[in-house]
Amino acid sequence: MTSKRGLDLLRDPALNQGTAFAAPQRLAFGLEGLLPPQVESLDLQVQRSWAAFCQLEGPLERYAFVEGLRRSNLVLFHRFLSDHLEAVLPIVYTPTVGAVIQDFSRSYRTPIEGLFISADQRGRLRQVLRNGINGPIDLVLVTDSEGILGIGDQGVGGIHICQGKLAVYTLCAGLNPERVLAVALDVGTNRPSLLADPLYPGLHQRRLAGADYLGFVDEFVEAVQLECPGACLHWEDFGTSHARQLLERYREQLPSFNDDIQGTSGVVSAAVLAACQGLGQTLAEQRIVVFGAGTAGCGIAEGLLRLLQKGGLSHGQACERIWAVDREGLLVQGMAGLNPGAAALARDPQELDNFCRNLEGQIDLAAVVAQVHPTVLIGTSTVAGAFSRELVEEMARHCVHPVILPLSNPTSLAEAVPADLLAWTGGRALVATGSPFAPVELPGGRRVIGQCNNCFLFPGLGFATVALGLRAISDGMIDAGLQALAEWIPASRNPMAALMPALGDGAAVAAAVAQAVASAGVREGLAREGISQEQVPLLLQQARWLPTYLPLASSAV
Numbered sequence: 001m002t003s004k005r006g007l008d009l010l011r012d013p014a015l016n017q018g019t020a021f022a023a024p025q026r027l028a029f030g031l032e033g034l035l036p037p038q039v040e041s042l043d044l045q046v047q048r049s050w051a052a053f054c055q056l057e058g059p060l061e062r063y064a065f066v067e068g069l070r071r072s073n074l075v076l077f078h079r080f081l082s083d084h085l086e087a088v089l090p091i092v093y094t095p096t097v098g099a100v101i102q103d104f105s106r107s108y109r110t111p112i113e114g115l116f117i118s119a120d121q122r123g124r125l126r127q128v129l130r131n132g133i134n135g136p137i138d139l140v141l142v143t144d145s146e147g148i149l150g151i152g153d154q155g156v157g158g159i160h161i162c163q164g165k166l167a168v169y170t171l172c173a174g175l176n177p178e179r180v181l182a183v184a185l186d187v188g189t190n191r192p193s194l195l196a197d198p199l200y201p202g203l204h205q206r207r208l209a210g211a212d213y214l215g216f217v218d219e220f221v222e223a224v225q226l227e228c229p230g231a232c233l234h235w236e237d238f239g240t241s242h243a244r245q246l247l248e249r250y251r252e253q254l255p256s257f258n259d260d261i262q263g264t265s266g267v268v269s270a271a272v273l274a275a276c277q278g279l280g281q282t283l284a285e286q287r288i289v290v291f292g293a294g295t296a297g298c299g300i301a302e303g304l305l306r307l308l309q310k311g312g313l314s315h316g317q318a319c320e321r322i323w324a325v326d327r328e329g330l331l332v333q334g335m336a337g338l339n340p341g342a343a344a345l346a347r348d349p350q351e352l353d354n355f356c357r358n359l360e361g362q363i364d365l366a367a368v369v370a371q372v373h374p375t376v377l378i379g380t381s382t383v384a385g386a387f388s389r390e391l392v393e394e395m396a397r398h399c400v401h402p403v404i405l406p407l408s409n410p411t412s413l414a415e416a417v418p419a420d421l422l423a424w425t426g427g428r429a430l431v432a433t434g435s436p437f438a439p440v441e442l443p444g445g446r447r448v449i450g451q452c453n454n455c456f457l458f459p460g461l462g463f464a465t466v467a468l469g470l471r472a473i474s475d476g477m478i479d480a481g482l483q484a485l486a487e488w489i490p491a492s493r494n495p496m497a498a499l500m501p502a503l504g505d506g507a508a509v510a511a512a513v514a515q516a517v518a519s520a521g522v523r524e525g526l527a528r529e530g531i532s533q534e535q536v537p538l539l540l541q542q543a544r545w546l547p548t549y550l551p552l553a554s555s556a557v
Helices: 006-010 023-028 042-055 059-072 074-083 085-092 096-102 125-131 155-173 210-227 240-250 259-279 295-310 315-319 365-372 389-397 418-424 458-468 475-488 503-523 533-543
Strands: 115-118 139-143 180-186 232-236 256-258 288-291 322-326 376-379 403-406 430-433 440-442 445-447
Touching: 042 059, 042 074, 059 074, 059 085, 059 096, 074 085, 074 155, 085 096, 085 155, 085 503, 096 155, 115 125, 125 210, 139 155, 155 180, 155 232, 155 458, 155 503, 180 210, 210 240, 232 240, 232 259, 232 458, 240 256, 240 259, 240 295, 256 259, 256 458, 259 295, 259 376, 259 403, 259 430, 259 458, 259 475, 288 295, 288 365, 295 315, 295 322, 295 475, 322 365, 365 389, 389 418, 418 430, 418 440, 458 475, 458 503, 458 533, 475 503, 503 533
Parallel strands: 115 180, 139 180, 139 232, 232 256, 288 322, 288 376, 376 403, 403 430
Antiparallel strands: 440 445
């Protein structure tokens, strides 16, 4: 029911149906003359939108078009994404969203879907948050934009990654787009080009740090708890120095998770598990090298350590199977400047007598591969071309089917490209990437390259949390979700098949993940009181939002 009429109704994206308004509605809501006379179906509106989309050549033009749909008609926007998922998802999400974020100072237009909360508003963040809320909120997706994709500190432009991921939540899992909120925490920026740009619309100051930063985030989280009680808090693209700290600081206070740590870890762990299953091996048999000891790399290693221990290994035995390497070389105990996540992965110096060292005394990636003979090589380094031909051929000499995952985003920062990896290993490698790549033609047939996209895990995880009102997001829930994802990966049945599901399967994968996560939450006693396992499917079904027009009734007197 709404009191809006005429242009006010057409300007509300949650209510606007455009040319789908039937004749009686046009009369009742004062829309006659404001729309062309033909009444059209949602299917026809999507068809027109697709025709217009296809006429646009560049990804930024296409992003602007789709963003226009989002701002004018939420149902049409989400139905358009649903019907053309594989073509449109890379536009509203990675990789295109990275370029959009970098162009934010030039492309920003008011208003924008989301909320900017800045450091100069301290002391009144609850009121600022309230300004962006028009009804109940189930999920808040927040970034401070310090670690955007592989492009680093982007200031308030990071709001677009929040918008993109919220669209994926609805597209894949059915989260109600009217009950979510994108938030950019503007704590300043350390990027000189933004500070010097008169068009940059964020705070022109260096980032808060230390107690000032934590105090600001504390006030924000308290405001979320007061204004959005029970809402799930999704942390996105926080820098290495704060990501884990914030996750641990708040994960017991409200249902929350960090997608860069836990989501990325879950998706990559699922890929590794699927590869092992397809090859008839166990995780405990693997020797795993992770290149890149930032938020994502450490999260992946931590998740694999947990799975190895669940498989029966001791903590020490699990640690023996994972080697973490950063740009400065193999992580070694006593190295200066290691964050807590990296320090937990550092090797005992006494283990390393047989490793070769470079001129700086470091044990670099090539030396680790030569000594360890890894079966799994994971890249989160943003060092383009780091997985060289020599390194990959050395790995392949000691492993029949090496699993190689160059995950860095955007595409230009990938550690290697799939065509090269398959050529250098004679087609024997199992490959998945962080950015989308075209299939590779080999003498034995076409190889589809799976994309380790977090969209296969976080939508189902967040949706299940909302649907069942889960009080926390546990490691057990995440592990249950990634196990469900692993079962959907084609390589788990045929190792030469894709090492991730097709994007077109995103909704089905999210449903499986949500079911597994919800069941785990009930088992762990984290759901609302009285919810049983038998109720989980119905609760998930009832919570799902579908992109379809609903009848409108007028509340005008």
